[in-house]
Amino acid sequence: MTSTLRVNGVDLVAEASGALIWPEAATIVVADLHLEKGSAMARRGTLLPPYDSRATLDRLEDAIARTRARRVICLGDSFHDGDAPERLDAVEVARLVRLTRLVEWIWIIGNHDARPGGRTRDTARQAVPRAWGGRAEAVVTFGALTFRHEADRQAGPGEVSGHFHPKAAIATRARRITGRCFATDGRRLILPAFGAYAGGLDVLDPAISDLFERGFHAYLIGRATVRAFPSARLSPVW
């Protein structure tokens, strides 16, 4: 189940999977995969199930197949930490390489990040081994849309980004419902995290909501649906 939205005049589709589809450009956009978050936790003693990368790639593969996308844009924080690519299971690596060969693949990296293959402390999240394919960009523009990791206050209309892992809650008569969400005011769009273990930040937090001067809509992801709510109707997440 999906919901349509328009950013800077471009028609887009928000999927319950957390992916953004741009049908006209046969493009699929995902943010914050955080691959190997499970093993990062395991290293610190919390032995979470080691299937998060597999689960995330399953959903991504499924979304690509379903939408017949010819281009994939990953909006940064694709790996949970600098060592994550080394920890990724060989089977998953092979799958990733197959995907990057199948379609045009863009790894967006942040302003502060190392270029692919490079390693610097705490900025190496986006460092993807060159052999895995795809091309790395800090910012990329297609038509009326510009893609970057973290929203830039000065950016003009049509900016699509990730980074914040937005979540939203609504109060219904019966109970409060909380979930990941897309957030947009028609000028800019922020995507939810796509990674299986990625947590979230309340979309009403000033870090996100201040980016939208005149209010916004949150496209809340339910169990199998995506529904839009004006920001004024949202409740705090806790």
Next chain:
Amino acid sequence: MTADLADGMAVQRGLPAPFAGWFAQRGWAPHRHQIEMVEAAHAGQSALLIAPTGGGKTLAGFLPSLIQLWEGAPSGLHTLYISPLKALAVDIHRNLEAPIAEMGLPIRAETRTGDTPHAKRQRQRARPPHILLTTPESLALLISYSDAPDLFKSLSCVVIDELHALAGTKRGELLALGLARIASLAPNCRRVALSATVARPDALRAWLSKTGRDNPDAVRQIVGREGARARVSILDSRERLPWSGHMAVHALAEVYREICRHGTTIVFVNTRAQAEIVFHNLWRLNEQNLAIGLHHGSLAVEQRRKIEAAMAAGRLRAVVATSSLDLGIDWAAVDLVVQIGAPKGASRLIQRIGRANHRIDEPSQALLVPANRFEVLECRAALDAVRQNTLDGDPPRPGGLDVLAQHVMGTACAGPFDADALYREVVTAAPYADLERKDFDDVVEFVATGGYALGAYERWRRLSRDENGRYKVAAPHFVRRYRMNIGTIVEAVTLKVKLMRGPILGEIEEYFVQGLVPGDTFIFAGELLSYQGLRETMVEVTRAKGETEPKVPAYEGGRLPLTTHLAERVRALLADQRQWGGLPLPVERWLRLQEHFSVLPPERGLLIETFPRGNKEFLVAYCFEGRNAHQTLGMLLTRRMERAGLRPLGFVATDYVIAIWSLRPVRDFDDLFDQDMLGDDLEAWMAESSLLKRTFRNVAVIAGLIERRHPGEEKTGRQMTFNSDLIYDVLRKHDANHILLRATRADAASDLVDLRRLSGMLARIKGWIRHQRLDRISPLAIPILLEIGRESVAGSAIDDLIEEAAEELMAEATGSPSAPELPL
């Protein structure tokens, strides 16, 4: 001289002089069961003492130890006393100090709980007292220290108080494992348990035995003298008896008059919401300004302690209480116990009645106050059960694998262990007596590496093997972490309630707050409060003014389902008209009307009524299997009706009845209630259910997969819920047979879903369904239809339905699939 006293004088000769003298000085004669406990100790036997409250039960538990210590025992820890409640341990300690001081015994007794200061705890390990009074959690912690063998090697006796309240729970399972450990460290240590009267003493004997199996030679069962029979009656209210509801507000004026007539009264209720309402209304009626208090598990600890102290000092005339007062501390003189609402179980009622009057020779007085017509039937059935002294008893369930995982880690924290030896030890704990070696090995592997089919975590193992193949903790921080997360009590997510510019009043469940908007009023801690908003994780409130209609806390907590035993009695009562004479007139008339307009539910089969009402088709099934089982049944039936194209619209379940409404009528009832619904439908439903996610969260915390809190960082329950849901989804998809999912399913099946009851019912009614087609609602169906719409925030099993409804609301709220684009 009464026969009993003469009996006492005779047995008194079995006591050493200072003890016989002490009894005589107080004008007491030892009870026969107290002497029998001493004899069991002489014979080196373990002992299970089953006695009603008030017969000197605690003293009976300690007497053999006091005598042995007086005779001169080697230094070191001699007796370990374990209580389910911290407060009880403290109270028992106080009571124990009296004989020790009065006889001048050279015995040091101390308590050790989570509240004990660090320095004192350190000293207790270095220089242990003779008698240590503690809780199951503190014991688990003691066992995890490397000096545990030194501490426990001198142990001669373990006394477990209120065993009936621990056996069959996860806390009891952890304790049973801890005792198995102690049996290895101190092979000659005896076990003594004190219990209220139970339906299945064999299960408790097995629990207490060192083999995990019932063996009357190893565990001597001692039965205390029966106290005087309780005088129990059902309130014959002059007021109109309500059709539905659980608050019994109609009868509170009469309850108040009873409070006025008696010295001290405990008013027991079943839920915290009831406690608040009853307390609030009693104070409205309180013309004489009697001291009436409130006690339930959500109140701030200080407030509870204040009430307990006032009660102990005899400063209260009445206290309104939930099960938070079911156990424990001896109130000197309670003259009357009032049970508001149906008691739900015979054993529970007997336990509660026992709270009145701890003097064994005087009969306890109790008054049952049914809140609606069905509850009259249930109270009647419970009263008969008390008179005939029949009790509820379900067979014990096997111990949880999550608890075992915690114990395995705790064992490793104390020092390296050999897997074969630990397995042999674990199966001597009754809950694990039938544990398969494969399950044990899976648990050990889970503790060591997470136990995932994808063996990815070899290099971050928690347990490694030493040169002898024994398991040991891989790094010291795992030990710290274990100790921070000990125990099996995982609290529901709660939020603190704070008066603005005032104190914290207590905690309420998150989901209740979710239904509030600022300005809403609710009753909490006995006050009418107005919700102002959330500040971080604090619920901010002000005192509400005026007579607004409160939104009452609808806690899930304390909602026990009707026991099987009582359900059988209610069915039998309905089916046997000769028994109706004792019922209040309106209830008898109600049943006669039912007989006239429809039929009565049969004792063995299942009565189903169907009738049209307001363009909908109603189906009412009189199952009497308790709310939990009915909610699961409702989910499964509506799912099946959906598939059959009957367009079910909703259902509502009580302890007695389930009602479903749909657009089209059901035709084939045998098919609808076929046992095969417990197959695929159940699997499919369970898999999606948020119920299982919550169960998984508890299992994951107990097993040590996720933490309650980090050193130095308090994790809120909220974050834990979120994370565990993500983990659950991933694990279910990629490792469906993982040990924690197995543990989750086992828990859900026994604790929450009441599947056993459901499958028992489906088997029982097969071929015995009696369908009664009516052209309108029947008298017996009126209460359940009144429940519709009342249960706005209901129990766990139906929140899937709520979720679906909420998703529809989401669509409704937006009107169109997409929001309009904002002007650029």
